[in-house]
Amino acid sequence: MSNKLNDSMSLAKPEANNLSSKQKIAVVIGIIGLFIMGLAIFNTNFPNKTLFLSLSIGAIVVGTILFANDAYLTKLEGIKNDGVWFKSISSRGMLGWVTGVFLTGFYIVLYFYPQYLGQSANGEPNTGLISLFDPLSNILSGNPASQWFVYGTLYTVAILVFGYKFMLKYRHNRYEQLRTASVMFFQLGFAFLIPEFMSRLNTSPDYNLPYYDLKSMWPLNYYLFDSWSINGLLSSGSLGLLMLLFGIVSIFVVSPILTYKYGKRWYCSWVCGCGGLAETAGDSFRQLSSKKLSAWKLERWLIHTVLVFSVLMTTAVIYTYLGSDPNKFWLTRGAFVLSVGILLTVVFAVIMIFKRKELGKDARYGAIGYFVVIAALFIMHYTGASDKIFFIKASSLRSAYGLYIGSIFSGVIGTGFYPILGNRVWCRFGCPMAAVLGFQQRMFSKFRITTNGGQCISCGNCSTYCEMGIDVRAYAQKGENIVRSSCVGCGVCSAVCPRGVLKLENDTMEGRINSNEILLGNDVDLMDLINKK
Amino acid sequence: MKHIVIIGNGISGVTAARHIRKLSDHKITIISGETDYFFSRTALMYVYMGHMKFEHTQPYENWFWEKNNINLKQGFVKTVDTNSKTLHFNDGDTLNYDSLIIATGSKPNKFGWPGQDLKGVMGMYHKQDLENLELHAPNNKVCKHAVIVGGGLIGIELAEMLNSRNIPVTFLVREPSFWDGVLPDGESNMINRHIKNHHIDLRLSTNLKEIISDEHGRVKSVIIEETGEEIACDVVGLTAGVAPNIDFLKGSPIELGRGVKVNRLLETNIEDVYAIGDCAEQHEAIGQRRPIEAVWYTGRMMGETVAQTICGNKTPYKPGHWFNSAKFLDIEYQTYGWVFSTQNKPDYEQHFHWKHDDDTKCITVAFNKDTNVFLGINTFGIRMRHEHFDKWLTENRDVDYVMKHLAEANFDPEFYKRYEEDILATYTNQLKLA
CATH class of the missing domain: 3.30.390.30 (FAD/NAD-linked reductase, C-terminal dimerisation domain)
Structure with a gap:
């Protein structure tokens, strides 16, 4: 009568999960590709970099495609989760930990020690891995590669090849396929190619464009309003101005409209690059997210704190390069801080007046707490004569944010820990953009996941495979719509449901949040008695 | 404050407990010999298939029960003394109740086949069946072939489970087409083809004659009734339906048929004793439903209903459309x-x-x-x-x-x-x- 059977109940390793011969060949091909990069890191001077870079990336692509073909095309269409919890890579086994340590190490080197990858200083030629990527970078932008070009290329390759794998895995599911095609397109075009092509413009003295992934919105793109970014855009003629305007319109107009109509999924699982990597390369780890109530509590505090931090940081950064003289600046420091203050107050007031009942007690306290802190900072700013907004130097705020949130949280932990904490750690606990969209999704959106009457059998597939750690079953078994800030609308809960209970839908706001004690299928009198009481 | 004791921590018993807790501050005790905590029986298959871990089949976190003041007791009830309102357990322990809810579910049918109790022969219902399957069929080296007897919902689930570990399966179905007592022919035929497309050896109109033992009391093979063919196998799954799990009530004054006989209020013939879920048998079938319904949601609905009755709002069990x-x-x-x-x-x-x-x-x-x-x-x-x-x-x-x-x-x-x-x-x- 033991309940201690949680790790795979099998005594012997289930045979079915061993790799087939074709898969073994595919793995070898892929590892050869990685091995070439490994050699490059140790400064192997390849005679023909173009050839070896092509070989390396080609082998990784071919290996993954062959692997995916054999894994999915040899079987009938359907859910392909057999053995997920028996495989070392996807159940926090040895392979999972090794991968986690490797990825984490890669991010630490990438962010803090790029010289180990061969990043040169002072315009000297690159060495090592980065020099291997010089040929490709030259073709695209005309410049030698940097650590960010290497990272961007690998990131894009990962989304493309694992996106292909994901589309085969879900070849019976058009929602999953379209969504994946969309993130592949946005990553390749918007995040990778367009910025590279744009930097070609910078050879002309008329342009000084910063690297700008047009789909990456503030506050995820926290450096959009940095002075170098703003100056770059403003000194790049009407194209630069247009791009800046696009960025601002995206945040304040496009995003609210799309989120109202479709929920945050339009961004998080259809467009976003972080989401794109999580949904493709990270798909094998979605079941590792914690479903505990305590994790949900942590999530709400953490993600909203990051959002507040990011708003304050951005305000402070913009403040520093604005002037006080209305004749020189159309937007002065005073006017700017006032308008930010008004905007935040309006949002707070609207929520507290119209949506108060929809907030949990802790959410109300949280909102009030954050508001008080922000208000206090603003008041201190006005009463004190400090030149520094919020008493801390904007540059310190900015560099702290860049280090702790931008690098460590989103990169090192967010992606490095995929095989340990699941593929959406950053999106769930840290992303300020997800916090903004999620807030709107919870309050002003037509999106919800509906449940199908009394068909739920509480099996738990939906909760297990929710990458955001939402206990979907808790809602489904009560016949309650799932309206949660964190839901990125990946649609996997609906896909894995064996009884056809869940459906992602956009419908009217009215009655969107429903709570039933008794499900459909019971006696009508009893349903009326209990649900309408 | 009454002491309400529920035998069985499946969907029926747990739903009853949750709703009684919502409606009252009665003392509630749930008894189970199978597992410490409520889990979704229908999800056991996914544990074997590696889609989920066992903990994922538990809809509530372990702190839920204490927080909601629901006592959990581990053990098997041996007899029920309705006069003194006492339960006697296998281990000699006793427990008194004011109201008793019997929610013991089902057990797999066995029809007296020779060899049905050999090692390697099993149903697929309890968590222990899953542990047993894991023992005898961890992979296709230990279990080179499996035979499933009985073409119903559990049979095809077991076939899918074994298939997920690449264990070859022969699926014996008594009827001329899969589940054709329930499904119209067009559908039943389509499922036949789908089963075969999964490389499962589906044998229609085929009955089990006997299960043959090896020298260690383990299953060695099965013999087919119609042809006398012997199929070597290491595991035999008996999935020919389920029956109410009520043997421990034999000898008590509680009226039994195939299940525990109940009226529309889910009351038995003994005052303060109720029965819900798979083990309850209606005196008269409700509409076109069967008197015993071994279905997840009917168990849940009976739990919701009996909670009302026990808390003073007498409510008949009136399921809606099937x-x-x-x-x-x-x-x-x-x-x-x-x-x-x-x-x-x-x-x-x-x-x-x-x-x-x-x-x-x-x-x-x-x-x-x-x-x-x-x-x-x-x-x-x-x-x-x-x-x-x-x-x-x-x-x-x-x-x-x-x-x-x-x-x-x-x-x-x-x-x-x-x-x-x-x-x-x-x-x-x-x-x-x-």
């Missing part, structure tokens, strides 16, 4: 209202059948051929909305109305290909020909 669902390997199945099998359907019931060319999607719509009233729908590979059919059944809609509005009931994910036009065209066409 519905159910299942999954046959990759094909999802839902049913709303009554669609009877080709052999069992009443004279007035007529069927419209549509099947997609890919052989994984079909629907059957049942209607009264005299009045044209819509009776029910079976849908395979297309998800449909419970709410809509429940409403149309209540409104006694005719079949034409349902066919024309079928698109409204679609519950497939966004961007899925839709088939309502094709279905309606086929329907209109058949009607013209008729």
Whole structure:
């Protein structure tokens, strides 16, 4: 009568999960590709970099495609989760930990020690891995590669090849396929190619464009309003101005409209690059997210704190390069801080007046707490004569944010820990953009996941495979719509449901949040008695 | 404050406990010998298949019970003394109750086959069955071949489970077509083909004669009744239905039939003793439902109902329109209202059948051929909305109305290909020909 059977109940390793011969060949091909990069890191001077870079990336692509073909095309269409919890890579086994340590190490080197990858200083030629990527970078932008070009290329390759794998895995599911095609397109075009092509413009003295992934919105793109970014855009003629305007319109107009109509999924699982990597390369780890109530509590505090931090940081950064003289600046420091203050107050007031009942007690306290802190900072700013907004130097705020949130949280932990904490750690606990969209999704959106009457059998597939750690079953078994800030609308809960209970839908706001004690299928009198009481 | 004791921590017992807690501050104790905490029995298959860990099958975190002041007691009840209101446990322990809810569920049927108790022969119902399967069929080296006896829902689930570990399966089905006592022929035949497409050796109209032992008391092979063929195997799954798990009540004054006899209030013949879920047997069947319903949601509904009665609001068990669902390997199945099998359907019931060319999607719509009233729908590979059919059944809609509005009931994910036009065209066409 033991309940201690949680790790795979099998005594012997289930045979079915061993790799087939074709898969073994595919793995070898892929590892050869990685091995070439490994050699490059140790400064192997390849005679023909173009050839070896092509070989390396080609082998990784071919290996993954062959692997995916054999894994999915040899079987009938359907859910392909057999053995997920028996495989070392996807159940926090040895392979999972090794991968986690490797990825984490890669991010630490990438962010803090790029010289180990061969990043040169002072315009000297690159060495090592980065020099291997010089040929490709030259073709695209005309410049030698940097650590960010290497990272961007690998990131894009990962989304493309694992996106292909994901589309085969879900070849019976058009929602999953379209969504994946969309993130592949946005990553390749918007995040990778367009910025590279744009930097070609910078050879002309008329342009000084910063690297700008047009789909990456503030506050995820926290450096959009940095002075170098703003100056770059403003000194790049009407194209630069247009791009800046696009960025601002995206945040304040496009995003609210799309989120109202479709929920945050339009961004998080259809467009976003972080989401794109999580949904493709990270798909094998979605079941590792914690479903505990305590994790949900942590999530709400953490993600909203990051959002507040990011708003304050951005305000402070913009403040520093604005002037006080209305004749020189159309937007002065005073006017700017006032308008930010008004905007935040309006949002707070609207929520507290119209949506108060929809907030949990802790959410109300949280909102009030954050508001008080922000208000206090603003008041201190006005009463004190400090030149520094919020008493801390904007540059310190900015560099702290860049280090702790931008690098460590989103990169090192967010992606490095995929095989340990699941593929959406950053999106769930840290992303300020997800916090903004999620807030709107919870309050002003037509999106919800509906449940199908009394068909739920509480099996738990939906909760297990929710990458955001939402206990979907808790809602489904009560016949309650799932309206949660964190839901990125990946649609996997609906896909894995064996009884056809869940459906992602956009419908009217009215009655969107429903709570039933008794499900459909019971006696009508009893349903009326209990649900309408 | 009464002490309410519930025997069984399945969906029925746990639902009853939760609703009693919502309605009252009675002392509640749930007894289970199977597991410490409530889990979803229907999800056991996914643990073996590696889709989930056992902990994922538990709908509530372990702190839930203490927080809601629901006591959990581990143990098997041996006898019930209704005079002194005392439960006697296997280990000698006793427990007193004021109200008793029997929610002990089912156990797999065994029909006295020779060799049915050998090592390696098992049902697939309890958590212990899963542990047993894990022991005897961890992989296809230890279990080179498995035979499943009984072509119902658990049988096909067990076949899918073993298939997920590449263990070759021979699936013995007594009937000439899979589950054809329930499914109309078109659907049943489609599922036959789907099973074979998964490389499962489906043997229709085939009965088990006996199970042969090796020298260690382990299953060695089975003999087929019809042909005398011997099939070597290491595991035999007996999945020929389930029966109420009530042996411990024999000898008590509680009236038993196949299950624990209850009235509409789910009361037994003994005061303060109730029975719910799979083990309860209605004196008279409700509508066209069976007197014993071993279905997840009926267990849940009986739990909801009995909680009302026990807390002073006497409420009869009145289930609404019949519905159910299942999954046959990759094909999802839902049913709303009554669609009877080709052999069992009443004279007035007529069927419209549509099947997609890919052989994984079909629907059957049942209607009264005299009045044209819509009776029910079976849908395979297309998800449909419970709410809509429940409403149309209540409104006694005719079949034409349902066919024309079928698109409204679609519950497939966004961007899925839709088939309502094709279905309606086929329907209109058949009607013209008729």
